[in-house]
Amino acid sequence: MAGGITIALDAMGGDLGCEAVVKGAGIARIxxxxxxxxxxxxxxxxxxxxxxxxxxxxxxxxHHTDVAVSMDDKPSQALRAGRRVSSMWLxxxxxxxGRAQAAVSCGNTGALTVMSRMILKTMPGIExxxxxxxWPTMRGESxxxxxxxxxxxxxxxxxxxxxxxxxxxxxxxxxxxPSVGLLNIGAEEMKGNEEIKGAAQFLREAxxxxxxxxxxxxxxxxxxxxxxxxxxxxxxxVALKTAEGTARLxxxxxxxxxxxxxxxxxxxxxxxxxxxxxxxxxxxxxxNGGVFLGLNGVVVKSHGxxxxxxxxxxxxxxxxxxxxxxxxxxxxxxxxxxxxRTETAAAEASxxxxxxxxxxx
Amino acid sequence: MAGGITIALDAMGGDLGCEAVVKGAGIARIxxxxxxxxxxxxxxxxxxxxxxxxxxxxxxxxHHTDVAVSMDDKPSQALRAGRRVSSMWLxxxxxxxGRAQAAVSCGNTGALTVMSRMILKTMPGIExxxxxxxWPTMRGESxxxxxxxxxxxxxxxxxxxxxxxxxxxxxxxxxxxPSVGLLNIGAEEMKGNEEIKGAAQFLREAxxxxxxxxxxxxxxxxxxxxxxxxxxxxxxxVALKTAEGTARLxxxxxxxxxxxxxxxxxxxxxxxxxxxxxxxxxxxxxxNGGVFLGLNGVVVKSHGxxxxxxxxxxxxxxxxxxxxxxxxxxxxxxxxxxxxRTETAAAEASxxxxxxxxxxx
Numbered sequence: 014m015a016g017g018i019t020i021a022l023d024a025m026g027g028d029l030g031c032e033a034v035v036k037g038a039g040i041a042r043i044x045x046x047x048x049x050x051x052x053x054x055x056x057x058x059x060x061x062x063x064x065x066x067x068x069x070x071x072x073x074x075x076h077h078t079d080v081a082v083s084m085d086d087k088p089s090q091a092l093r094a095g096r097r098v099s100s101m102w103l104x105x106x107x108x109x110x111g112r113a114q115a116a117v118s119c120g121n122t123g124a125l126t127v128m129s130r131m132i133l134k135t136m137p138g139i140e141x142x143x144x145x146x147x148w149p150t151m152r153g154e155s156x157x158x159x160x161x162x163x164x165x166x167x168x169x170x171x172x173x174x175x176x177x178x179x180x181x182x183x184x185x186x187x188x189x190x191p192s193v194g195l196l197n198i199g200a201e202e203m204k205g206n207e208e209i210k211g212a213a214q215f216l217r218e219a220x221x222x223x224x225x226x227x228x229x230x231x232x233x234x235x236x237x238x239x240x241x242x243x244x245x246x247x248x249x250x251v252a253l254k255t256a257e258g259t260a261r262l263x264x265x266x267x268x269x270x271x272x273x274x275x276x277x278x279x280x281x282x283x284x285x286x287x288x289x290x291x292x293x294x295x296x297x298x299x300x301n302g303g304v305f306l307g308l309n310g311v312v313v314k315s316h317g318x319x320x321x322x323x324x325x326x327x328x329x330x331x332x333x334x335x336x337x338x339x340x341x342x343x344x345x346x347x348x349x350x351x352x353x354r355t356e357t358a359a360a361e362a363s364x365x366x367x368x369x370x371x372x373x374x
Numbered sequence: 375m376a377g378g379i380t381i382a383l384d385a386m387g388g389d390l391g392c393e394a395v396v397k398g399a400g401i402a403r404i405x406x407x408x409x410x411x412x413x414x415x416x417x418x419x420x421x422x423x424x425x426x427x428x429x430x431x432x433x434x435x436x437h438h439t440d441v442a443v444s445m446d447d448k449p450s451q452a453l454r455a456g457r458r459v460s461s462m463w464l465x466x467x468x469x470x471x472g473r474a475q476a477a478v479s480c481g482n483t484g485a486l487t488v489m490s491r492m493i494l495k496t497m498p499g500i501e502x503x504x505x506x507x508x509w510p511t512m513r514g515e516s517x518x519x520x521x522x523x524x525x526x527x528x529x530x531x532x533x534x535x536x537x538x539x540x541x542x543x544x545x546x547x548x549x550x551x552p553s554v555g556l557l558n559i560g561a562e563e564m565k566g567n568e569e570i571k572g573a574a575q576f577l578r579e580a581x582x583x584x585x586x587x588x589x590x591x592x593x594x595x596x597x598x599x600x601x602x603x604x605x606x607x608x609x610x611x612v613a614l615k616t617a618e619g620t621a622r623l624x625x626x627x628x629x630x631x632x633x634x635x636x637x638x639x640x641x642x643x644x645x646x647x648x649x650x651x652x653x654x655x656x657x658x659x660x661x662n663g664g665v666f667l668g669l670n671g672v673v674v675k676s677h678g679x680x681x682x683x684x685x686x687x688x689x690x691x692x693x694x695x696x697x698x699x700x701x702x703x704x705x706x707x708x709x710x711x712x713x714x715r716t717e718t719a720a721a722e723a724s725x726x727x728x729x730x731x732x733x734x735x
Contacts, residue, residue: 149623150623151623161559164559165567196612198522198525198607198611198612199611206525206526206608230612230615231611231613231616231617231618231619232615232616232619233619234616234619235619235620235622235623236619244612246559247559247567247609248608248609248612250560250592251592251605251609251612252592252613252616253592254559254591254592255592255593255595255596255613255616255620256592256616256617258592258593258595258596258597259616259617259620259621259624260624261512261596262510262511262512262597263620263621263624267628271645273647276644277644277645277647279641279644280640280641280642280643280644280646281645282641283637283638283640284632284637284641284642286634286635286637286638
């Protein structure tokens with residue numbers, strides 16, 4: 014543990030309960046054996062589960078609480094005093110205390126958003142945190158942000174989303190010089206709104222260590238035209254859910270089309286392996302979830318219906334970002350782009366989280 | 375022609391040229407034999423094409439022009455004096471003159487948007503026209519608007535989009551009492567922006583002859599949760615293009631997955647028929663395009679790369695909307711919802727187009 018990475022897990026937030034969380038950690042442990050896991054949840058449930066995996070138990074601790082944030086809780090309910098001993102709160106608080114380097118939860122997104130922001134505060138120079146999603150593309154994976162932390166984004170928010178996104182692309186996707194695009198539409202001569210146009214102009218003129226590509230359109234996300242797609246949380250959330258809905262619609266079409274004739278039914282049986290590959294790549298419960306960027310600590314949101322493999326993927330991502338110290342990378346890039354204005358801010362950001370109280374609420 | 379429907383076709387706008395347009399009209403004519411077609415384009419090209427289809431030639435006229443709006447023209451270029459004799463301009467102008475009941479083009483969307491608005495003007499009471507798309511869903515088809523006519527939408531625009539969309543659902547989808555939802559996100563307690571919340575409140579309290587469902591999210595579009603999804607043109611355009619990109623990504627995954635093993639390759643051959651069905655349902659060049667709503671006349675935009683079948687589908691839609699007099703339906707519903715305020719406006723809207731100069735520019 015000394016010098017190593019500790020991940021705090023909210024073991025009670027997901028639809029599938031403690032079991033999926035413990036099994037997910039078991040999978041992640043095989044791939045990353047030097048990480049410590051802090052499970053926040055009901056000891057009576059967690060202990061017997063950990064007893065089935067000695068290797069995981071050896072690198073784990075249980076922090077008991079029987080208070081859970083439910084999927085139906087409104088964010089305001091989640092912030093009530095009684096929830097401050099919930100598994101979600103305690104996992105995030107372990108990051109604030111510096112005991113863990115990242116928190117992972119598959120709980121209620123709204124509650125996780127407001128709790129993370131309240132506990133960890135935004136980084137100096139960041140007014141609005143963002144949720145980043147990893148999006149499968151024809152060329153591999155891209156990062157899309159914001160997918161729902163905020164309803165609107167001003168010019169400076171979009172610029173900071175670009176910086177946070179490229180820092181994540183360097184750590185999570187291993188891109189040395191990520192390309193970044195601003196999501197826009199192509200139908201009008203005077204494209205986009207003032208915020209987007211202003212952000213584009215700022216980024217074109219700034220001293221960047223990433224490649225600013227300019228504007229991209231909705232179909233460029235899946236094409237993988239750029240490594241990072243920047244947009245406001247409203248548009249990003251609609252795009253993400255529209256893509257999920259489209260994937261389900263096509264799966265539905267396909268299964269109907271396959272039932273049409275005897276030949277296609279036999280064909281389906283023969284091609285079953287291929288369909289399973291497709292299903293895995295399309296299944297949102299098996300991919301890693303969103304990452305909260307712009308806070309004084311790493312919080313990864315796994316899909317609410319995440320299976321053990323989904324949770325393991327979210328853990329991989331959290332470990333990756335903690336190991337690469339993404340918060341320091343973001344702080345350094347904010348300083349580079351905004352110049353002297355955030356020099357002190359960047360210095361503060363690399364200090365330990367609990368002293369960084371200057372973040373805008 | 376007397377008392378019948380005439381459709382004006384921009385025969386030069388699409389990627390596939392006159393041939394696809396004439397063949398598309400040939401397909402539509404078989405389904406709707408009592409419609410007259412006005413082809414606007416190069417007579418030297420159109421005449422020999424029409425000579426190959428006597429039945430179509432018998433219900434068609436050619437209006438010669440050799441000026442075309444190119445796919446690369448900016449909207450401002452398209453409005454220059456020289457373009458006012460273009461095939462696109464003349465087709466729309468036939469609607470203004472009352473000679474045609476609808477115009478169909480597979481040309482440049484931006485040019486078509488500004489030209490349609492300049493020639494036909496917006497309906498009284500409508501400040502911003504919208505482009506409506508027909509979206510395939512698990513339950514059939516839904517209408518999504520605006521998919522790109524405007525960058526922003528205020529509360530009253532969203533309310534009017536709802537009215538225009540439900541009128542279109544009654545004519546194009548045959549829904550007697552369409553359900554309408556406002557596109558929103560679910561991640562925050564205070565959902566959506568002020569415009570969306572205001573529009574929802576207005577629609578909840580208004581005297582409607584459609585079913586206002588409330589808010590829907592991105593994945594509800596493909597689910598077919600409502601018949602009409604209302605959003606601003608920025609979000610709608612991003613959603614549409616994101617869905618197209620997702621469909622292409624999945625097709626790409628599928629074709630790669632199918633090549634993985636001998637069994638899946640044999641399976642693919644056996645299931646070929648099913649794949650062709652899927653491809654047809656997913657192919658944007660084969661579905662009908664966007665409809666411009668809120669103008670004093672019907673304009674249908676077919677996909678730029680539309681094949682003859684795609685153009686035939688766009689013609690079916692245009693004929694349907696002209697026959698059902700959608701402009702009158704929209705005017706009547708605007709009056710119903712907004713009350714006395716638009717009483718005169720509705721009266722004007724049912725007058726002949728060229729006198730309706732009161733539309734807001």
